[in-house]
Amino acid sequence: MRLAFLLYKYFPYGGMQRDFKRFVEECQARGHQARVYCINWQGESLPGIDLRLVPVQAWSNYRRNERFLDWVQKDLESEPVDAVIGFNKMPGLDIYYAADSCYLDKALNERGYLYRLTPRFRHFARYERAVFGPQAKTEILLISATEQAKFERHYHTPEARMHMLPPGIAADRRAGPDAAQRRAAKRSELALSDDEGMLLFVGSGFIKKGLDRAIRALAALRQGGKSLQLYVVGQDKERRFRRLAQQLQLSEQVHFLGGRDDIPDLLLAADLLVHPALDEAAGIVLLEALVAGLPIVVTDVCGYAHHIAAASAGIVLPSPFQQQELERALSDLLQPERNQASRSAALAYAEREDLYSMHRSGAALIEELVLRKQGGQSE
Incomplete structure (x- = not known):
């Protein structure tokens, strides 16, 4: 399979970034090609990946995110892949790894009314809804039952699209x-x-x-x-x-x-x-x-x-x-x-306790979800 992995920023010491690295390596070990889209990469590249640094800048993070997605979608149109796997919330993902907490829940409970009128709020709420909304098609890999409950409460995400993974300690x-x-x-x-x-x-x-x-x-x-x-x-x-x-x-x-x-x-x-x-x-x-x-x-x-x-x-x-x-x-x-x-x-x-199998289990699930998607498209 040709898999595209999307991540705004990679550095060696973040928890999500370390999970990203191990998912890519596990998928490679299973024989799949890994193409990585990233705005900023710190540290050594991962062996065998097709790393594509996205040359976008903007005065705000949300505008930068939008330009990143536009660039990536155009690149994917010219060189398609079998599945797009995101580690940040954004439209157009086939699979999302839910390392981040529920943005809408924080915005409603920890921010005031005026914040929810800003372009920043509209951007991040829209990108989150594109993943978790009931009409979305993205399959979701979860790591926290607490956050799953928040997503379900705010978005009524269908249970069939929510997949809980075990932890993955090295x-x-x-x-x-x-x-x-x-x-x-x-x-x-x-x-x-x-x-x-x-x-x-x-x-x-x-x-x-x-x-x-x-x-x-x-x-x-x-x-x-x-x-x-x-x-x-x-x-x-x-x-x-x-x-x-x-x-x-x-x-x-x-x-x-x-x-x-x-x-x-x-x-x-x-x-x-x-x-x-x-x-x-x-x-x-x-x-x-x-x-x-x-x-x-x-x-x-x-x-x-x-x-x-x-x-x-x-x-x-x-x-x-x-x-x-x-x-x-x-x-x-x-x-x-x-x-x-x-x-x-x-x-x-x-x-x-099983605290170790996340990335192996997750890579197997990615294969299953991609094959299911391909089977549905061929019918």
Whole structure:
């Protein structure tokens, strides 16, 4: 099959981008050709793909998106493919991978009336409806039951077009027999003493993932006499968060590491993952931490938070968010006995649950959906 994959922006450290990469690789391994359309690509290209960088610019993101789609559709008319698979919501997709949360739900519940009069709102609402509207033809690969319920409530999307995938954790995220040695080596590299606690924050999108909440919690825990360091991993603008750390006299305790390739070892080195997100369709890092045996504090808005609760691998904070509850949860989960119990529970859950087959299952489903489409067209 000739498959076209559409993504506005690729960089190596985003959760959706990593899923994109693994889906492309899985489809290639099954013998299919992969053509990729992208406005911006950071990092090395993927072996064997036909990468087509779309030369569009605009003064706004929504206008840039429209020009991207116009360019891609014209290119596809001249060189057709068997299916168009999108990782961003837009018209004309055969299959959409739903890594993003429901835009309309956020616009209605978190934005005012005037926002919903803007061209930006009209664009993103229209592009989302083109995927989820009841008359649309796009097949949807879902990763979050929470977000599925929102899409169904707002768009009445037919159930037959909604396909839930299992999680897809990479094997290198699991704690192996050398976990203790890797933990000690990484903590030594970070110059962490045995009596210092290490909080880890992972996510490109610091505002959305709640980094300010994590930094404020660190300040409160410091006042309680705890020796803690916060390590921030992710590719995003750091200035406002560095300034917040400075204002709270935490400049020496908050460390910005940027995008990293050593996340598996950082997960082993840490004592706790803090993920107080404001909005998160799934949150792959939650399951990566779980299979590494790292206790987690997470808000209940995250699609994968239910796994943390089911595993007893940490603490899920209820909505509406309360800063004091985050601080109390971190303090409780850093207690040695509670921390060790959560680690053991997480590793046991990782052994018994399917947290690994998303991309293999998803690629097989893509084949099935494309064949079904081709069969329907030939009738």
